[in-house]
Amino acid sequence: MPNAFDLKSAKRRLLLPLQRVATGWWRRQSPARQDRFATLGPLVSVLLFLTAIILAFWYLRNEEIERESEAVKRDTEIxxxxxxxxxxxxxxxxxxxxxxxxxxxxxxxxxxxxxxxxxxxxxxxxxxxxxxxxxxxxxxxxxxxxxxxxxxxxxxxxxxxxxxxxxxxxxxxxxxxxxxxxxxxxxxxxxxxxxxxxxxxxxxxxxxxxxxxxxxxxxxxxxxxxxxxxxxxxxxxxxxxxxxxxxxxxxxTQMPGKRSKxxxxxxxxxxxxxxxxxxxxxxxYRTSIGLISNTLFWMVVALSTLTVWMLLGTWRHMRRRLQIQTALTSETNFRRAMENSMLTGMRALDMESRISYVNPAFCAMTGFSEAELIGRKPPFPFWPPDRLEENARLLQQEIHGRSPAGGVEVKMLRKDGSTFDGRMYVSPLVDTKGKQTGWMTSMTNITEAKRVRDQLSASHERFTTVLEGLDAAVSVLSVQQGELLFANRSYRLWFGADPAGHALLSGSQLGRSTGPDADEEVDDYSGLPPQHLTDAGADPREVFVESLEMWFDVRTRYLQWTDGRLAQMLIATDITTRRRAEEQAALQAEKAQMTSRLMTMGEMASSVAHELNQPLTAITNYCNGMVSRVRNDAIQKDDLLAALEKTAKQAQRAGQIIHRIRNFVKRSEPKREAAQAHDIVEDAVELAGIELRRRNVAIHTYVAQRLPQLMVDPILIEQVLMNLLKNAAEAIDNAGLPASRRHIELRVVPKHTPELGGHIDFSVTDMGPGMPEEVISRMYEAFFSTKSDGLGIGLGLCRSIVESHKGRIRAENLYNGAAIVGCRFAFSIPVDISRLDPTLPTAAAGPSGPTASAVVNQIPTP
Structure with a gap:
């Protein structure tokens, strides 16, 4: 007996912690979850019962099959x-x-x-x-x-x-x-x-x-x-x-003609x-009934399925009721939280105009507590004394359902005596049977909104005054409808109220969809996200309006209008005066270029005369010799023809010199055309060769082959090369350098840098004394020159010409240790990098480089 008692005590001690854990877990569950578990219990029990029946049938069937298999095995072995x-x-x-x-x-x-x-x-x-x-x-x-x-x-x-x-x-x-x-x-x-x-x-x-x-x-x-x-x-x-x-x-024995099973x-x-x-x-062969053909098994399955179906129906019904209850509780809590958190005051009146409900926001607005307002009849304590009649009239209007849909603006009194402006909206309260039980009034404090509205009105007035006083035309056009949303005084003065002026300035089809064929036009901006258009910056462009004979600097950008529509804003500034000044400046620059070329040829006049004297002297000698031999009958026909051919060649040489000089100094409009760097260099070197030979200076030329075409004015580029070569020859001659240093190197190679991209680099390198640093920093200034007789416009013009071709010009001294051993002027003209030959070097390699392919010319010292 004591042993049995001890055993029961031990079991109780083991089960007690488990019971406590299970009880604690059950109590921690919500009532809805407890109901769910209570409903799922019978369903799990039925499923376990059905599983046990199926396992029992399966076990008995397998036992019988195993016994039959053992019998077959035993008989076969016997x-x-x-x-x-x-x-x-x-x-x-x-x-x-x-x-x-x-x-x-x-x-x-x-x-x-x-x-x-x-x-x-x-x-x-x-x-x-x-x-x-x-x-x-x-x-x-x-x-x-x-x-x-x-x-x-x-x-x-x-x-x-x-x-x-x-x-x-x-x-x-x-x-x-x-x-x-x-x-x-x-x-x-x-x-x-x-x-x-x-x-x-x-x-x-x-x-x-x-x-x-x-x-x-x-x-x-x-x-x-x-x-x-x-x-x-x-x-x-x-x-x-x-x-x-x-x-x-x-x-x-098998039946004949039949296949045994x-x-x-x-x-x-x-x-x-x-x-x-x-x-x-x-x-x-198995003699037992299969699990599928067992009637008892299917009866158990049918009863279990029916029980499971009924339990599932009960569970779904309870779950639906629980969901409705949960949704109702959530909706109530949500509405209560919304009413407690929103700033809109809510007030309910019954059919006798008695206050039946106020939310915390209404109490916060008026300063009265809920106990002070519930059950009160008109006049209400939040009515100002001087507006009792007006508020009573509005209340009667509210009760009879004649309040405007946009609400009514009223003056309200706080408990502390201060007032504020409010806007009230009224709707009837209807119960579940469709019978009206009162009215619900919502009220918002619009004091701050009125102040902001007044400030916005004043700000809009100031903004409009500023825009109307601008000298630039400002307009805003709707992208989809082509409607002119805004236009200031300058726009109306120049273009009136027509959106076509906006479209003319912007260079688009905006604003032109008002004609009879408007329905057939396609909106180019349909489907585009407005954010991508509004984030884009202004697009500056210059437009000439023939009807006004005026130039405008136009900047456009997309924005969202106040009603959410995509619109295009345009600011057009009158730049007619600036464009005329630029035209005058361009004309003066052209005259300066012409003057520079004339001055260059004036300085080279003696060299040109000497250059022309040689072919003319040769022509005179040939003619005198032929006249003497003809008089003496001492010339044969072949000798006469040879002398005439030499005379003609000398005349052609003199004509070419005059033609080159005439083309260089003649006045012409700047004209961009496709040109080859080799032809430009050849013409410039031929003209500069006269001055170089006069000053006993040699020139070595290196031009890379298969260079892409340049879109330039060849005469202007020749002028830049002529100026650089002449300055280099003057520097060498004025320094009195020995013959070993009296030479100039002209190199033309293709290059590509991350800063400039693809370009052709022209460089002129001399072995002269170089330039001081202060001269390098000021040499492009107008009228600055280191020559006593210089005008100071040569390098400035060179810089203007190069930059007009979107290029760069630079100068640097060459050093051998701390000593200056020469100077290099270089300028670059951009080209299309896709047209560069991939086999060409991308740096200034010499003619002996492994990938160099160039034309090298040399004019020796006379």
Missing amino acids: AQQQIRLRLIENQEQLMRIAREIVTRAVDTHDFSAQAKGFARERPEVTHVTWINARRETRASVSGAGFQDDSLMRSDGNDPSMPVANQSNPPESAFQNAKERRQPVYSQVFSDYNGTPVFQVQVPLIDRSGFSGVLIAEYSVEALLRYYVPTEVSSRHSMAVLDDGDKIVASSV RASILHEAPLAPAMNGLVLRGEG
């Missing part, structure tokens, strides 16, 4: 054992007869007698035959126990006889017995009568070696009929299968000791 013992016994008897044949203890007559006794006692043996090593029959006894000469004929017509050079089962067994020197079982085959049989061949080995075999042929069907126990064949079907899984013999339970065992591919198969 039949295999009986057949195996019989074959082993027969094999031993055959081996005894074979030993007597080998020892010459028996002859054919005695063999026949022994074979007859052997065959009569063994109904499974069809015949016993003795053949020699040459496959000749010595004796043969049939299964009936008599001598039969028709058995085992060696003429090749008996399938049971081994025949040389054939691949039948008897021949294969014969060869195996001959090679292995032990009994061999053949594969199954059909004998002369079409009966499935197999042979056991016992080799005859005497002192001379292999002397033949002793053959016993078994009927497969007889083995099953005589050696499978009756109780086994009555319970299960036994069949023998060959190595191709084909039934050779069976204890059950495959057994559900199978067990296979080899037909030992034959081991010739034959398999003994036991077949059994």
Whole structure:
């Protein structure tokens, strides 16, 4: 008894913590969750019951199938054992007869007698035959126990006889017995009568070696009929299968023309000791009712399904009610939270104009508590004393449902005596039966809104005043409708109220969709996100309006108008005066360029005269020589023609010099055209060569091949090169440098840098004394010159010309340590980088570089 008491106490101590945990967990759940768990309990119980029934049926069925499988296996092994013992016994008897044949203890007559006794006692043996090593029959006894000469004929017509050079089962067994020197079982085959049989061949080995075999042929069907126990064949079907899984013999005769149903339970065992591919198969069929066809099982499933369906319906009904209850609670809490958090005051009146409800926002606005307002009738304490009649009139208007939809603006009194402006909106209160029970009034404090509105009005007035006073035209146009939303005084003065002026300035189709074909026009901006357009910056452009003969600097950008529409704002500033000044400046620059070229040719006048004197002197000499020889009849026709040709060449040379000078100094408008750098350099060097030869200065020219075309004014670029070459020659000559340093290098190569992109670089390098740093910083200033007779406009013009072609010009001294050994002027003209030859160098490589391909010219010192 104490032991039982201790056991109960121990169980109680173990279950008590679990009970506490379960109870605590249950109490922590919400009522809705507890109801859900209580509803799911019966459903889980029914499902567990149905699962248990299914598992029980499945377990019993598997037990029965396992018992039937064990019975089939046992019967198959019994039949295999009986057949195996019989074959082993027969094999031993055959081996005894074979030993007597080998020892010459028996002859054919005695063999026949022994074979007859052997065959009569063994109904499974069809015949016993003795053949020699040459496959000749010595004796043969049939299964009936008599001598039969028709058995085992060696003429090749008996399938049971081994025949040389054939691949039948008897021949294969014969060869195996001959090679292995032990009994061999053949594969199954059909004998002369079409009966499935197999042979056991016992080799005859005497002192001379292999002397033949002793053959016993078994009927497969007889083995099953005589050696499978009756109780086994009555319970299960036994069949023998060959190595191709084909039934050779069976204890059950199949119906002809019908295919037997495959057994559900199978067990296979080899037909030992034959081991010739034959398999003994036991077949059994399940006698139990399947789980699917069990009526009791389906009745249980149907009842369980009905119970589950009812529980699910109850659970869904409770869940729907719980959802409605939860939604109602959430809606109530949401509305209460919304009323408590919003700044709009709410006040409810019943049919007798008595206050039945106020929210915290209304109490905060008026300063009165909820207890001070609930149940009060007009006049209400938040009505100002001087507006009692007006508020009473508004209340009557509210009660009779004549309040405007936009609300009513009223003056309200706070508890502390201060007032504020409010706007009230009224709607009727209707119960669930559709009967009106009162009115709900919402009120917002608009004091700050009125102040902001007044400030915005003043700000808008100031903004409009500023825009109207601008000298620039400001307009805003709707993108979709083409409507002019705003236009200041300057726009109206120039273009009136027509949106076509906006479209003319912006260069788009905006504002032109007001004609008869407006419906057929396509909006280019439809579908575009407004944010991407409004984030884009202004697009400056200059527009000339022919009707006004004025130039405008136009800047546009997209914005969202006050009503949310996408609009385009345009600011057009009158730049007519500036454009005229720029035209005058351009004209003055052109005159300065012309003046610079004339000054350059003036400085080169003596050199040009000397250059022209050489061909003219040669022409005079040729003419005088020809006249003298013609007078003396001392000239032949060929000599006369040669002298005339030389005279013509000298005249052409003089004409080319004059043509180059005329093209360089003639006045013409700047004109951009496609030009080759090589042609520009050639013309500039030819003109500058006159001055260089006069000053005894040599020039080395390097121009890279396959350069892209330049879109430039060739004369202006020649002027820049002429000025740089002339300045370099003057620097060398004025410094009195020796002959080793009296040369200039002109290089033209393609380059590409991240800053400038693709461009062609022109550089002029001299070996002169260089320039001081202060001169480099001021050399582009107007009228600044280091020459006593210089005007100071050469380098300034060069810079203007290069920058007008969107290029850069630079100057730098060359150093050898701390000493200046020369100066380099360079300017770059941009080109399309895609047109550059990819094989060209991207840096200033010399002519001997591995990728350099250039034209090198040299003008030697005279």
